[in-house]
Amino acid sequence: MYNLDDNVVRILEVNLKNYKNISNGTVKMASIQNIEDGIGDILGIYGQNGSGKTSIISAIRIIQDMFTGKSLPEDIEEYIMYGQNESQIDLLFYIKNGDKRYKVKYKITLLNNNEDTFIKEESIDYWYKGNINDDWDRVKGLIRNVYNNNNIFPKYRNDELLKLYDDENDFIVNKKMEFKDKKSMIFSEELIDLMNEKSKVIADEYEILSILKHYAFSNLFIIDNKRLALSDANIVLPMNFKNYISNENISMGVMPIGLDKPTYLPRKAVNEIKTSLHASNKVISEIIPELRIKLKELKIQTSKSGDEEVLVELLSCREDIEIPIRYESDGIKKIVAVLHLLIAMFNYKSMSVLVDELDSGIFEYLLGEILEILEQRGKGQLIFTSHNLRPLEVLNKNNLVFTTTNTNNRYIKLKNVKTNNNLRDMYYRDLILGGQDEVIYDKTNSAKITRAFRKAGE
Helix, strand or coil, X not given: CCCCCCEEEEEEEEEEEEECCEEEEEEXXXXXXXXXXXXXXXXXXXXXXXXXXXXXXXXXXXXXXXXXXXXXXXXXXXXXXXXXXXXXEEEXXXXXXXXXXXXXXEEEEEEXXXXXXXXXXXXXXXXXXXXCCCCCCCCEEXXXXXXXXXXEECHHHHHHHHCCCCCHXXXXXXXXXXXXXXXXXXXCXXXXXXXXXXXXXXXXXXXXXXXXXXXXXXXXXXECHHHHHHHHCCCEEEEEXXXXXXXXXXXXXXXXEECCCCEEEEHHHHHHHHHHHHHHHHHHXXXXXXXXXXXXXXXXEECXXXXXXXXXXXXXXXXXXXXXXXXXXXHHXXXXXXXXXXXXXXXXXXXXXXXXXXXXXXXXXXXXXXXXXXXXXXXXXXXXXXXXXHHHHCCCHHHEXXXXXXXXXXXXXXXXXCCCCCHHHHHHHHXXXXXXXXXXXXXXXXXXXXXXXXXXXX
């Protein structure tokens, strides 16, 4: 049907309804024109604490879990806004696969019935065109799954999918099992495998499902605070990598390396990390002079399965001095953890990288330099949240989104920004004086805070 590595997928838009503390919120991200021109996309999300920045990252994480056959998070009921029993996430993607182009909307509705939280409904709609100069076809419903119905909608899609199964009852059983496990039926491994196996008996547009599944597995990387918290505590550093040895030989993953003590890793994983560090050190030595990161092999043993394991330790090297990386700053550990993904985003148009609190521990001027380079020369997609305002001085205004205090309109882009405006200064001014259609900051009262500090100490 298609070559999975001969396509580009970008997130165009995220819409949230009754999700965490967001009644309604829309964030528009990538540009279709940029994708067609081979240009990357970058988006920074800014706002006060607790205003919905991380919610965008966590919502995309849920969609990634659905596409890759994982279950909903164990605490999924906490993702539904207080006082509501339903929450909705929908993502709009752009897919370029050879000469074929799709806009694809995946929508999932979560329901809490006071006993459990589960997937109430999920659906995929799409628009198609065969050439960049063509008009988009009218929207079509590819597939819709409703939890309390044995059928898939629309009916003719259900009839198409039933033909894939030797026994129609297997389809119903598969549907019920995915519901029980709180997984996506649309992206179930069994269904996708059958589609690929019997691709000649179903419509071409079902390739959308395999493309999105491949994208979620191989080209979408999400770095959240849960993963990096262990590195801040000097327990584990999550090394993220994607190595392009050749067009046919691509490896990727996240490998946790112990910080408190050396770690045993499979030989293959050690080789992959060394490959990524070889590339990362080319950049690290430029942004932090004389610094190199080294994976030192301490001991080799054979595992119970008969495979070679290597005891390794991650070292920070300056000239002839080598120290365990746990003694470096949190900022350097953060750079080491995410840098190879930023390199992949810079070089490959198929990569999407999301980083929550990208600025954490990183010197603000260096952060601005890195983001400016990625905006101007990067080929993939980068979405990040930040509190550091330095990027506001270097990034295009169209690549920045700001949270508001209005839960019904949680995300906006600043208006009335002129080409000679310093966006950082303008944002500061709007925080204090207003000037946008929505309030972007709940003002504090210094006198009341002072009194509260005094009373708290009594």
